[in-house]
Amino acid sequence: MAHVLVLFAHPRTDRSVANTALVAAARAMEGVELIDLYGEYPDFDIDIDREQQRLIAADCVVLQHPVYWYSCPALMKEWQDLVLEYDFAYGSEGTALVDKPLLQIATCGTAREAYRKKGKYENELRTLFSPFEQTAKFCGMRYLAPFGVFSAEDAAEEGRLDAIVADYRRLLSALRDGTLDLEKAEAAVLLNDALDEAIASEAAAE
Amino acid sequence: MGFFQDAFIYLLAAVVAVTASHRLGLGSVLGYLFAGIAIGPVLGYVGGSETESVKHFAEFGVVIMLFLIGLELEPQMIWRMRWQLLGLGGLQVVLTTAALTAAVMAIGFSWQAALVIGMTLALSSTAIVLQTLNEKGWMRSRGGQSSFSVLLFQDIAVIPMLAILPLLAVGAPVPVDGTAAAGAHGNILDGFPGWFQTLVIVATIAAIILAGRFLVRPAFRLIAAARMRELFTAAALLIVVSTALLMDLVGVSAALGAFLAGVVLSTSEYRHAIESDIDPFKGLLLGLFFISVGAGIDFGLLFSEFFLIIGIALGIILVKSLVLLALAGIFRLPWQDTWMFGLGLAQSGEFAFVLFGFAGSSGALAGSLVEILILAVSFTMLLTPLLFILFERYVVPRTVSSVSRPADEIPEPGTVVIAGVGRVGQIIARLMMAEGYKIVVLDHDPNLVDRMRQTGVHSYYGDATRPDLLEAAGLAEAQVFVAALDDQNQQTAMVRHVAEHYPKCRIVARAYDRHHLYELEKAGAHAIEREAFEGALSLGKRTLRELGLHPFRAEQKVRAFRRHDMQTVDVLRDYWTGGMGKKYLNAVRERLDELMQVMRSDRIAGRNMPDREWTPPPADDSER
Numbered sequence: 001m002a003h004v005l006v007l008f009a010h011p012r013t014d015r016s017v018a019n020t021a022l023v024a025a026a027r028a029m030e031g032v033e034l035i036d037l038y039g040e041y042p043d044f045d046i047d048i049d050r051e052q053q054r055l056i057a058a059d060c061v062v063l064q065h066p067v068y069w070y071s072c073p074a075l076m077k078e079w080q081d082l083v084l085e086y087d088f089a090y091g092s093e094g095t096a097l098v099d100k101p102l103l104q105i106a107t108c109g110t111a112r113e114a115y116r117k118k119g120k121y122e123n124e125l126r127t128l129f130s131p132f133e134q135t136a137k138f139c140g141m142r143y144l145a146p147f148g149v150f151s152a153e154d155a156a157e158e159g160r161l162d163a164i165v166a167d168y169r170r171l172l173s174a175l176r177d178g179t180l181d182l183e184k185a186e187a188a189v190l191l192n193d194a195l196d197e198a199i200a201s202e203a204a205a206e
Numbered sequence: 207m208g209f210f211q212d213a214f215i216y217l218l219a220a221v222v223a224v225t226a227s228h229r230l231g232l233g234s235v236l237g238y239l240f241a242g243i244a245i246g247p248v249l250g251y252v253g254g255s256e257t258e259s260v261k262h263f264a265e266f267g268v269v270i271m272l273f274l275i276g277l278e279l280e281p282q283m284i285w286r287m288r289w290q291l292l293g294l295g296g297l298q299v300v301l302t303t304a305a306l307t308a309a310v311m312a313i314g315f316s317w318q319a320a321l322v323i324g325m326t327l328a329l330s331s332t333a334i335v336l337q338t339l340n341e342k343g344w345m346r347s348r349g350g351q352s353s354f355s356v357l358l359f360q361d362i363a364v365i366p367m368l369a370i371l372p373l374l375a376v377g378a379p380v381p382v383d384g385t386a387a388a389g390a391h392g393n394i395l396d397g398f399p400g401w402f403q404t405l406v407i408v409a410t411i412a413a414i415i416l417a418g419r420f421l422v423r424p425a426f427r428l429i430a431a432a433r434m435r436e437l438f439t440a441a442a443l444l445i446v447v448s449t450a451l452l453m454d455l456v457g458v459s460a461a462l463g464a465f466l467a468g469v470v471l472s473t474s475e476y477r478h479a480i481e482s483d484i485d486p487f488k489g490l491l492l493g494l495f496f497i498s499v500g501a502g503i504d505f506g507l508l509f510s511e512f513f514l515i516i517g518i519a520l521g522i523i524l525v526k527s528l529v530l531l532a533l534a535g536i537f538r539l540p541w542q543d544t545w546m547f548g549l550g551l552a553q554s555g556e557f558a559f560v561l562f563g564f565a566g567s568s569g570a571l572a573g574s575l576v577e578i579l580i581l582a583v584s585f586t587m588l589l590t591p592l593l594f595i596l597f598e599r600y601v602v603p604r605t606v607s608s609v610s611r612p613a614d615e616i617p618e619p620g621t622v623v624i625a626g627v628g629r630v631g632q633i634i635a636r637l638m639m640a641e642g643y644k645i646v647v648l649d650h651d652p653n654l655v656d657r658m659r660q661t662g663v664h665s666y667y668g669d670a671t672r673p674d675l676l677e678a679a680g681l682a683e684a685q686v687f688v689a690a691l692d693d694q695n696q697q698t699a700m701v702r703h704v705a706e707h708y709p710k711c712r713i714v715a716r717a718y719d720r721h722h723l724y725e726l727e728k729a730g731a732h733a734i735e736r737e738a739f740e741g742a743l744s745l746g747k748r749t750l751r752e753l754g755l756h757p758f759r760a761e762q763k764v765r766a767f768r769r770h771d772m773q774t775v776d777v778l779r780d781y782w783t784g785g786m787g788k789k790y791l792n793a794v795r796e797r798l799d800e801l802m803q804v805m806r807s808d809r810i811a812g813r814n815m816p817d818r819e820w821t822p823p824p825a826d827d828s829e830r
Contacts, residue, residue: 045765080819089825178403 004176005058006034009065009076013038016066018107018152018161025165026064028086031176033058037075044078051083052096060175061141066152067108070121070128080135085093089139098140101182103175103191104132105168106131107152112192115148124189147171147195167195174199219245220493233341235334236591238493242500260498266450267491268333268556271383272361272461273446273487275336275354277481284469289356294352294537295359302328302529309525318374322570323579325367326562327522329625331555332357332461333492334590338550342594349543352534352551361462364557368457371561374570387715403457410456411466411758414449418470426476430652430667439483445471446484475655478648478678479668495556501586504577518578519585523593527552543600549593551747553586621646623679624688625670625700627654628735630716631690635663646679673707681708689715689731696727705730720775724782743768762819770801 006026010019013036026034034053034134041047055061065072087094099178106125114120121128125146136143147168155161174180179197219241225236229661245251307324311317334354336345344350398406420443429441433442434592446464465595471477527548535546547775559580566576622638622645624631633645635658638645647663649655658665668675670691681687687704691697701715715731717723726734750760774797781790 045769047769057422085818086821086823 001031002059002178003057004032004060004062004172004177005054006032006062006064006172007037007076007079008034008064009037009073009079011038011073011075016107016152017156018149018164019064019066021156021161021165022064022105022149022168024109025169026172029172029176032172037079038073041075044075046075046079046082048082048085051079051084051135052088055083055089056096058100060103061097062103062105062172062175064105065107065159067106067125070123071131072106081195084139095140100141101144101175101185102132102136103144103171103185104129104143104146105149105171106146109153110151112150114117115150115190121204126189142182142186144182144185145191145194147191167192170199215245215251216241216497219458220497224493233338233591233594234493235337235496236588238496239500239591242497243503244500245497246501247503247505260494260501262496264351264491264495265556267488267493267495267710269450269464270446270484270488271333271336271492273464273468274481274484276465276470277472277477279469280472281469287351290352290355290537291359294533295356295363297361297533297536298356298529299325299360301533302526305525305529306522307695309521313656322371322374322561322565326558326565327330327554327579328526329360329364329555329557329561329581330357330526330551331553331587331590333495333556334553334587335550337492338591338594342598344546347543347546348539349546349550351536352539352543352547356551358465360555360557361465364459364561365457365462367561368564371565371568371570401571407456407458410452410458414452414466415470418467418474422471423474423476426474427656427669428650430476430479433650435483435669438479442480442483443487445480471620475659475665476667478666478675481678482668482672482674485674499556499584499587502580503588504581507577507581511581514579515582515585518582519589521581522586523552523589526554544747545597549597550590552593553590554583555587558583579794621680621684622686622688623676623681623684624648624690625676626690626692626697626716627658627665628690628692631688632658633692634688636661639663646677646684648675671696671703673703676700676704681711683712684708686712686714689713689726691716693728694718694722694725698722698729701726701731702729720778720784723775724779727779739771766805767801770797770804774801 008019008026010016013019013023023034023036026032033054034084037046063072063076065076068074071077084090084097085094089097106129108115108125110120115123115125115128117123125148126133129146133143149155149164149168151158153165171180179199184194184198185191188198191198220238223241223244224234224237227240228234303321303325305324306327307317307320310323312322315323335357339345339350339353345354373452399802426438426441430436445467446775449463449467450460453466454460471480497785530551531544531548534547539547562571562576562579562583565571566573571579622643624635624638624645627635627647627649628651631649632654635645635647639661645663647655647658647665648668649658649665650669652667654663655667666679671677681704687708689697689701689704691700697715697718701713704711704713712733713731714733715726715735716737717726719736723734723736746767747760747764750763751757755763777797778790778793781787781793783790
C-alpha cells in the first residue's frame, strides 16, 4: 500500500462545499495523509524541513486546490518556492522526488466547456497548469493529467457532489493501491475523461 | 454564658451536624435543624427566650438571601416572570388561604380566627426552599423558577396581611385600626392616615431605586479604589442593612426591601464582587436561623399534645401540597417539576413566627393556640428536607428519561471570560467584541472596569483569582477562558483552579516569560503566549528596517528567529525543573550559540540557510 500525501490549499474551506466534502473523504481514508496548508501555516511561515520530510515519506503527491487566476492559491506557490529546494528536489543530489507521481486536483468555478481550446478560457486545464507540469518534470516526477471538479459551487445543489466524492475516493485509492495505470493517466488531457480506462484496465491486468 | 462559649456551642453543633447530614446526603438545612434540636431541647443549652433573640438576629440571614436573589435577577427578568409571579403566586396564596380557612372553620373556629390561621399558614419558607433549591442546583429548572415566583409573591403578600390582622382581632383589647399592624414593627408612620402611609412607602421605594442607580455606583468606585477588601464588604453589608432598616421603618418587609436593593444593583459592575463578599454571611446567618428553629421546638408541649401537633403539621402539608399540585397541573409543569413544586413549598414558613406572634399579641388568636401552631409550623419546616429527599429518591429516578432532555439547558455558545483587562486583556476583549462573541470581563481596577463598561462590555469589578467570582462570571458555561493577569503567581494559581474545576473550558494564558510559560503549561493552560515576545519581535523587525534591511528581509530574519526560539522553548522544557538548574543554564547557552550561528550564516546557500527562500541552482551544478 502506497502512502498518498494530499497537500491541500484553500484559504476559505468553510465556504467551499465541494472541498469540505473532499477533505472529509480524504481524511477518512487509510493510507492517505491530508495536509491543510492554510491551517498549518496561517502566517505563510512554512516549515521547510517538515514539508520535505513529508515528501520523502510519500509515495505519491496530490496537490488539491481551487483554481485562482488559472493557478493555485498563493500559499501553494510559496510552498513550491520554498520546499522544492536545490539538492532536495532537483540538482545533482536532489533526488527526493524522482519517479513519484504528482496529481493535481482542482476545483473550478466554471463548467468543463470553458476549459477547451474553443471555450471561454481557450485552454485545457492541463495547458493552463503547465508550470506545475514543468516543475514536476524538473524534479523527475511523473505528472498525471489533472482531475477537475467543474462548476464546483453548484455541485451540491445539482446533486453531483456524491458522484464527485465517489470518483475522488476511487482515484485516491487507485493511487494508494497501485491500481492506476500511470501511463494512461500521464497521457490523458484531463483525468476525468480517462478515469474508467486508467483504473479498470489496471484492475483487469491483475 | 460568655460570648465565646455561645459561639463555641453554636459553631460546634453546626459543624458536626451539617457535616454529618451532608455525608448522609440529607442537605445542610436538616443538619442545622438537628443542630438546633441538639443544643436546645435535647441538651437544654439554650432556652426559649434566647432562641427568640437569636432568631431575630438570624432573620437577617433571610434578608441577605433575598438581597442576593435580587442581585441575580435583572429587572427585565422579573418583567418576563410577571405572569408567573402574579398568576402562580397569587393563586397559590388565595387558594391555599381559602382551603386552610375553610378547614379551620370546619373544626369550629370563627371565620376571623380561621382567616388569620389560613393566610399565615399559606406562606412557605423562603429560607428553606431557596437554600435547598440552590444547594441541589434546581433553581433554574421550571419547578425551581415557579417555586421562586410563588415565594416572591408571598413576600409581597405579607404586607397587606400585616395590615388586616388587627381588623380580625375579634373582641381584642387592642384598638382595631389598620395602623396597629405596623405598630408591632414599631414604625414611624403610626397614627398617620392610610393614604399617607402608602405615599411614604412608594416614596421610599423610589428613593431606594434612585439611590441604587445614582449614588451607590460612584460610592463603590471610591471604595473600590481604596483597594481594601474588608471596606468593600462592609459597604455591601451597609447597603443591605440600610435598605432593610428603611423598609422596616415604614412598615414593609425588610426582606422585600433588600430584594429591591438587590435588583437595582443587579445591572451594576460591582454585582459579582458584592455577591461573593456577602454570600458567606448569608450562609452563616441562615444556618443560625435554622438552628434557632430547631432550638425553639418545645418538646414538653410537643409530647403533651403530640398527636394534635403532628396532625396539624401533616394537615398543613397535605392541604398545601394538593393546592400546589393542582396549580402545577393548571400551569402545565412537567411531571418532575410538578412534584418539586408541590412537595417543596408544602411547609409553612418563618413568616408564621412573626404573624402568629403578632396575632397572639393583638388578640386575634389565643396564646395557647399560637404556641401549638408555631410548633406545628416548626414541624412542617423540619419535614421539608425529608420531603425533598422523598422527591429525590422516588420522583427523580422515575423521570430520568423525560428529565435529561428538556432540563438540558443549552449554555450560550461561544462565551469568552477574560480575567484582567490591562494592556493585554483589553486588546483581546476588543477583538472578541468586534467578532461578535459574548464576553465577560473581570478586573480589580475600578477605573479599567469603568472604561470597559463605557464601551459596552459586560465588565465586573473584583479579584479574578477568587473562585466564587469566577463561578459568578459564568465559567461553567464559558467556552474559552482568557487569563491575562499581571501578577505571575496569581495568574498561575488562577489557571490551575480553572483547569481543575472547569475541564470543558479552554484556557488561553498570557505568560511573563519562558519559565512562567512552563508553569502555566503545568497548571493546565491550553494556549500560552509570552506577553512581550511578539511585540519585541515587531520592534526588532522595525530596528532591522531602520538599519537599512529590506522590509521582507527583516521579516524573514524575524521569522527565522521566532522559529528558533519556539524550538528553544521545546528543547529547554526537558531541562526545566521549576527553577534554573545547571543543566538548564547550559542548555540555554548552547541554544544561544546556535542562534548566533544560524542567524549569521547568511552567506551559506541553500538548505543550510536559516532564512531559506527561493534560490537558483548554483552555476557549478552539473545538471544545470
